[in-house]
Structure formats: C-alpha cells, structure tokens
Amino acid sequence: MKRAAVVDFYHRLAEADPHPVTELEYRNPFTLVVAVALSAQATDVSVNKATRALFETVDTPEAMVALGEEGLKAHIKTIGLYNAKAKNVIALSQMLIDDFGSQVPATREALERLPGVGRKTANVVLNVAFGAETFAVDTHIFRVCNRTGLAPGKTPLAVELKLDKATPAPFRQHAHHWLILHGRYVCKARRPECWRCIVADLCAFKPKTPPPAAPARAAA
Structure with a gap:
C-alpha cells in the first residue's frame, strides 16, 4: 500500500472511532x-x-x-x-x-x-x-495487514516491523486498536464483510465479498 493510501486508510478508521480502547476489562x-x-x-x-x-x-x-x-x-x-x-x-x-x-x-x-x-x-x-507507540500483532492484525496490503509479512514480527515503519505519526498510538477492531468486526477471517468496509477501495483483497443475499420471500 502506498503512503498516501496508508494515510487515507488510517484517517478513515480514526474518523469512525476517534478514541479506540481495549475491550479487555482492567483496573490498573x-x-x-x-x-x-x-x-x-x-x-x-x-x-x-x-x-x-x-x-x-x-x-x-x-x-x-x-x-x-x-x-x-x-x-x-x-x-x-x-x-x-x-x-x-x-x-x-x-x-x-x-x-x-x-x-x-x-x-x-x-x-x-x-x-x-x-x-x-x-x-x-x-x-x-x-501510551507507547507499539504494535501488538495478534491473529486479527496479522490477517488485516496481509489481506489489505498495509503491512504484509510472513510472521507477526515481520508485520510488526513493517507497521512500525509504515504507520505515520498522527496514527501510531491508536493503530493497534483500530486494526484489531477492524479485524474482529469487519475484516473477519472466514468471510470479510467487504460490502460495509470503509477502507475497501484501498484494500488489495480480491475478490471482495458481496453483501449477503436477501432471504427469499415466501409465496403468497
């Protein structure tokens, strides 16, 4: 993914979720x-x-x-x-x-x-x-980075290092959460929901998955 597309990619995720947080509950x-x-x-x-x-x-x-x-x-x-x-x-x-x-x-x-x-x-x-600018590559982030072309790599460490190099300053702190949430809820493993993805046009994944077919209406 070219740098301009990377910036656009993160910008859209940031607009949709300006303050992403971990879904794990903790106290300290x-x-x-x-x-x-x-x-x-x-x-x-x-x-x-x-x-x-x-x-x-x-x-x-x-x-x-x-x-x-x-x-x-x-x-x-x-x-x-x-x-x-x-x-x-x-x-x-x-x-x-x-x-x-x-x-x-x-x-x-x-x-x-x-x-x-x-x-x-x-x-x-x-x-x-x-508040460190780190990139924790789990299965969701590994999948999203390879599927979209954002930071492809054969191992989690390779993806992490590419993310570190490719992610521009304004987006570095929250990049990990945007990517994991995108992978968890939109860019799913078995059937990515490309039809509702806000970065689908920037993504290298092909063919894009179509929306689910509407259920057939019962005959009158």
Missing part, C-alpha cells in the same frame, strides 16, 4: 498484564467474564500471590489453557514483588522477563498502560 497496569496474559488463545469476552469478579478483590501482585494457583484456577477455569495460565500469573506476580517493587515495568525487555508475557502481551501493556 497489573490487572491489565494479567488480562492480556489470560487472553492468549481466548476471546476478550471470555476473559472479561472470568476476571470481572476476580479483579474486584485481587488487583495487586500481593493479593494474587495470596490467592494462590488453585484459587486463581477456580476463577479462570472457563478460559483455555487455564492451568498453565494460572501458574504463569502467580509466578509473574511473585516476580513483580521480588524484582520490580510490585510495579509493572514500562519497558518491553522487563515485561518479557515475566512468566507468560511475550512480545505481543508486552506491546499491549506498553500501549494501553503507558
């Missing part, structure tokens, strides 16, 4: 780290359902460690891979206490030291909690 940087870690291979809806009551009383590393692995499992057992995730959340909580004064660090390198926190999770936390 710690609960954000936990929520994002739990969201791997799970939907935001399922994570929110599991953590809504949890975060009312467990919103610090100390409280999470006190809850313990089995106690956490009782809250998140509806989320995929909950056993491994519970182990990681307790371990990362303990590391925050031991190594970071119970504060969530504001660098990618430090965040990636935490158990269960990879580059994508670190990028989300940096962007949402600290």
Whole structure:
C-alpha cells in the first residue's frame, strides 16, 4: 500500500472511532498484564467474564500471590489453557514483588522477563498502560495487514516491523486498536464483510465479498 493510501486508510478508521480502547476489562497496569496474559488463545469476552469478579478483590501482585494457583484456577477455569495460565500469573506476580517493587515495568525487555508475557502481551501493556507507540500483532492484525496490503509479512514480527515503519505519526498510538477492531468486526477471517468496509477501495483483497443475499420471500 502506498503512503498516501496508508494515510487515507488510517484517517478513515480514526474518523469512525476517534478514541479506540481495549475491550479487555482492567483496573490498573497489573490487572491489565494479567488480562492480556489470560487472553492468549481466548476471546476478550471470555476473559472479561472470568476476571470481572476476580479483579474486584485481587488487583495487586500481593493479593494474587495470596490467592494462590488453585484459587486463581477456580476463577479462570472457563478460559483455555487455564492451568498453565494460572501458574504463569502467580509466578509473574511473585516476580513483580521480588524484582520490580510490585510495579509493572514500562519497558518491553522487563515485561518479557515475566512468566507468560511475550512480545505481543508486552506491546499491549506498553500501549494501553503507558501510551507507547507499539504494535501488538495478534491473529486479527496479522490477517488485516496481509489481506489489505498495509503491512504484509510472513510472521507477526515481520508485520510488526513493517507497521512500525509504515504507520505515520498522527496514527501510531491508536493503530493497534483500530486494526484489531477492524479485524474482529469487519475484516473477519472466514468471510470479510467487504460490502460495509470503509477502507475497501484501498484494500488489495480480491475478490471482495458481496453483501449477503436477501432471504427469499415466501409465496403468497
């Protein structure tokens, strides 16, 4: 996608949603780290359902460690891979206490030291909690960037680096959320809804999907 088209692409998404936010529910940087870690291979809806009551009383590393692995499992057992995730959340909580004064660090390198926190999770936390211009490439963003031609790449890291290079200054902080929401609700995996896409004319995807056929009217 040429630079003028990239600017137009982001401009339209920004006009439609000037202040995009994460759909994960959280109370502070710690609960954000936990929520994002739990969201791997799970939907935001399922994570929110599991953590809504949890975060009312467990919103610090100390409280999470006190809850313990089995106690956490009782809250998140509806989320995929909950056993491994519970182990990681307790371990990362303990590391925050031991190594970071119970504060969530504001660098990618430090965040990636935490158990269960990879580059994508670190990028989300940096962007949402600290306002950093990072690009967290999940399956939605990977698909949108390749399908549209905005930032094609064979791996999430390749797409991230291309996004970083291609995204102009006015749009950098919110680019991640515009792209993930566009992928989640419009540029869907199985059948993108091209007929209602506000950037369809800028997109390299072909053939564009037509609107669903109207149901046949019953004979009188």
